[in-house]
């Protein structure tokens with residue numbers, strides 16, 4: 001049976017302060033990408049007083065807290081003790097028992113040790129049982145005898161061997177710098193396993209993990225771990241150093257050490273900048289370390305109430321506009337709607353594309369606020385050229401690097417071995433977009449962030465280019481600036497229609513805001529995830545960022561923001577399902593809310609969230625249910641009272657060309673439509689008016705026309 005390695009860090013009565021402990025844990029974080037969590041368990045034993053306070057940071061590293069000791073009694077008049085039950089009550093599932101320092105310095109006997117193990121077994125606490133001989137005993141040839149005695153005392157108390165790990169720690173090697181040789185340790189641990197076989201069973205002997213402890217270091221651990229009966233280490237002194245992570249990564253190495261040089265070479269060859277490489281290295285590290293990306297219910301609190309747009313009291317300050325950048329994300333292709341160009345080049349209404357509308361919105365804001373406004377786009381390598389061409393008719397928006405920066409691309413990862421994906425037939429397919437979380441590294445790496453800061457820009461309002469409701473709002477800008485928050489997310493209230501999408505929540509440990517996407521929700525918490533009464537808000541992707549704070553966060557995190565990573569399983573050639581299976585790593589820009597201490601959120605009216613994702617959205621938008629205002633925003637007609645029509649077109653109308661054929665005479669009137677369902681091949685006649693809920697069906701298979709007329713609350717069979 002393959003036993004999973006387990007490494008323990010026994011801090012004993014160290015370090016001198018909780019502050020030092022915290023900075024040690026922070027240092028360890030850097031080593032995480034080098035460790036494959038599926039190969040090694042790690043438990044950390046801090047002094048008892050800090051077990052609770054350090055637990056979130058320890059667990060944040062994918063490690064578990066382990067007590068150094070536990071009492072042998074239940075609750076009662078036992079001053080200075082704690083029980084196994086107390087541990088579980090604090091969420092601590094592990095304890096050491098019988099460490100040689102407890103035995104020699106505090107007089108713990110084999111019988112005490114056995115009682116303690118019994119208490120842990122009763123309640124289900126995992127035990128690392130420490131055994132080992134003194135120098136005298138070793139020299140007297142009594143090693144195996146001592147181990148058998150110490151272990152033998154405990155065996156009658158054990159019912160569940162899955163909750164027992166043995167740490168063989170020769171007393172003469174503890175804290176002395178005198179490590180057992182790999183052969184000595186292997187020989188002794190093989191004898192311990194042999195004893196388990198005869199005293200308990202072959203199955204137990206085979207599955208119980210035996211650690212070695214005593215002067216283990218990053219230097220001597222590599223050879224020790226090759227021995228078949230050494231299943232990990234219990235580390236003392238070396239667990240108080242940043243290099244403890246080297247021990248962990250030598251026991252359970254990730255693919256980072258082997259593969260990173262290959263990715264680095266590939267990216268350098270492609271002239272990628274340092275920031276882009278650091279961003280990919282971070283996401284790749286999350287992938288190969290097998291870090292748990294789930295956010296369980298137990299770690300969250302709901303966000304009860306937030307500031308609402310209607311209640312903003314700050315006095316609008318037009319001077320802030322001069323320090324503010326309006327950024328539109330424009331990296332997306334309209335492939336979902338059957339286009340092979342930037343989605344924003346799609347005609348929305350009245351012959352105007354998204355880009356036309358955005359350009360006109362900016363022009364009208366300049367007029368309204370009587371000031372210049374800085375506007376930029378983040379394009380991707382596939383949207384840049386078309387977009388700049390289309391915008392050349394609006395020279396006042398700016399040109400070149402004043403108008404855009406280009407999103408990075410990331411190497412695809414071969415799913416089978418985590419190497420850089422290769423596809424010589426079409427090398428373009430070896431790269432993918434890294435998601436809109438790339439906004440931040442792309443801004444920094446392209447030099448845009450620095451350039452903006454130098455020119456005195458401090459604030460950024462960013463939104464998706466397909467959300468025509470996301471216009472500059474001076475009230476919101478003034479609130480954001482005066483609140484002093486480094487980051488603010490515009491959120492909207494979730495309705496039943498939004499229950500499958502992500503939600504805002506509070507991190508129980510830090511009280512900070514975070515987003516939980518459906519891919520980050522464990523299956524058993526799905527019901528709570530969809531509870532729109534509990535988790536009331538969703539991210540609209542209209543974000544406000546203090547650029548000085550952004551720069552500071554990059555510095556604080558060594559050049560890469562620690563955003564949650566999503567992995568998408570695809571084939572290297574997306575159209576050839578038989579081509580190599582790859583993973584594409586992505587981050588989302590809204591998730592950065594968790595990176596900024598003091599980040600906030602604002603509830604906005606739905607009118608600021610009007611994205612066009614499908615032909616359903618577009619048909620509604622082109623109809624009279626919406627109007628185009630003088631400042632080129634698209635708003636719902638007043639009669640609709642804030643509720644858009646619910647349009648459900650047959651899947652055959654998913655692509656733009658099919659939509660255009662469906663409405664050769666322009667869209668039907670939907671101003672009084674609640675719901676429109678279209679099934680089967682058809683066209684809409686010239687003056688069609690839909691009222692209430694209408695379903696139009698054609699089951700014949702040949703295209704038919706829905707004639708002019710008013711249709712109200714009915715099903716029409718063509």
Ligand SMILES: O=C(CO)COP(=O)(O)O
Pocket residue numbers: 010099169173174175176177213214215216234235236237238
């Ligand atoms: O006692 C130990 C772990 O429990 C070993 O300590 P050292 O690694 O400092 O020798």
